[in-house]
Amino acid sequence: MIKSKKYRNYHEQSDIDNMLKLRKIIATLPYFCHEFFLGVRDTTTTHTRLAYAYDLRLFFEYLHDNNKFCHNIPITELNIEILDMIKPIDISEYMDYLSCYVKNGVDYTNDECGKQRKLSSLKSMYNYFYRTERIQKNPASLVPMPRIHEKEIIRLDVNEVAILLDNVETGKKLTEKQLSYHDKTKVRDLAILTLLLGTGIRVSECVGLDIRDVDFNNNGLLIKRKGGYEQIVYFGEEVERVLRKFYEERSHMVAISGHENALFLSLQKKRMSVRSVEKLVSKYAQTVTTIKRITPHKLRSTFGTSLYNETGDVYLVATVLGHKDVNTTKKHYAALNQNRLRIAANSVKLREK
Numbered sequence: 001m002i003k004s005k006k007y008r009n010y011h012e013q014s015d016i017d018n019m020l021k022l023r024k025i026i027a028t029l030p031y032f033c034h035e036f037f038l039g040v041r042d043t044t045t046t047h048t049r050l051a052y053a054y055d056l057r058l059f060f061e062y063l064h065d066n067n068k069f070c071h072n073i074p075i076t077e078l079n080i081e082i083l084d085m086i087k088p089i090d091i092s093e094y095m096d097y098l099s100c101y102v103k104n105g106v107d108y109t110n111d112e113c114g115k116q117r118k119l120s121s122l123k124s125m126y127n128y129f130y131r132t133e134r135i136q137k138n139p140a141s142l143v144p145m146p147r148i149h150e151k152e153i154i155r156l157d158v159n160e161v162a163i164l165l166d167n168v169e170t171g172k173k174l175t176e177k178q179l180s181y182h183d184k185t186k187v188r189d190l191a192i193l194t195l196l197l198g199t200g201i202r203v204s205e206c207v208g209l210d211i212r213d214v215d216f217n218n219n220g221l222l223i224k225r226k227g228g229y230e231q232i233v234y235f236g237e238e239v240e241r242v243l244r245k246f247y248e249e250r251s252h253m254v255a256i257s258g259h260e261n262a263l264f265l266s267l268q269k270k271r272m273s274v275r276s277v278e279k280l281v282s283k284y285a286q287t288v289t290t291i292k293r294i295t296p297h298k299l300r301s302t303f304g305t306s307l308y309n310e311t312g313d314v315y316l317v318a319t320v321l322g323h324k325d326v327n328t329t330k331k332h333y334a335a336l337n338q339n340r341l342r343i344a345a346n347s348v349k350l351r352e353k
Contacts, residue, residue, distance in 0.1 A: 061075065
């Protein structure tokens with residue numbers, strides 16, 4: 001007897017897709033890497049493990065082409081002893097290689113963030129095998145992380161937010177081709193941008209929403225955060241009005257099989273992807289006269305800034321944004337903290353003038 005296919009939400013399907021991709025990549029790595037991925041399975045997400053796999057594949061390809069111990073040995077035939085033969089200088093040379101390299105005729109570059117992520121993947125693998133006493137040395141631990149140069153966090157001003165949302169409603173400054181689709185998508189598009197600006201949720205959390213995840217009785221969203229845990233995020237009256245209007249429209253849409261429960265649908269009647277929302281935001285961002293590069297993450301930063309300015313409570317901001325470590329929030333809003341400290345310095349008067 002054939003059982004009906006169980007409905008999978010966005011996150012469950014993403015995990016399955018990631019695991020299938022992961023298996024293919026692991027098949028191209030040294031066999032001992034299989035042990036590493038099994039060892040970290042219960043403490044990492046499928047997204048993290050997939051990122052590890054891509055990074056480790058690049059590392060072993062580099063060793064195969066540039067290291068005398070690995071030269072001419074097929075990557076899948078490398079033994080774990082090779083990890084003990086690698087010295088810190090070898091890893092430092094690899095980090096330098098990542099700055100700019102050519103692969104299959106394509107030029108690739110990595111900034112400090114890219115190098116940091118790839119070194120982090122390498123450190124995770126070395127730490128695992130060193131901790132489990134499968135290797136005697138841990139050269140990756142001796143290589144310092146690249147220094148990240150702090151960048152100013154881009155946020156939208158109040159007037160820029162108003163112009164952006166107005167243009168979504170009216171289609172002002174859109175191209176003729178964009179306007180041909182605007183009537184079909186403007187209610188959905190306004191709901192998405194208002195939701196991102198009004199709650200600070202991540203774009204992946206937004207596209208992962210199902211119809212049943214919205215509770216108008218309490219004005220709350222049930223979202224799945226990075227790391228896999230669930231959290232209720234509340235929204236205000238402005239978001240409620242826009243969402244209710246979209247909900248009415250969504251009730252008349254018929255999605256294709258497997259996407260019936262998705263809240264936001266593409267014109268193809270499928271669940272919208274992260275990339276499609278990024279392109280949507282970029283489209284409307286071009287209608288706002290500003291030198292700022294507006295992305296979904298900038299909308300998240302805009303919400304975080306507004307919430308912090310209103311409350312001054314960095315712990316509340318951390319909770320609402322889903323930051324596990326409040327230091328992440330403090331780092332992002334350090335400039336705001338400094339401004340508040342300057343204000344405080346002039347708030348106490350010692351003598352009347």
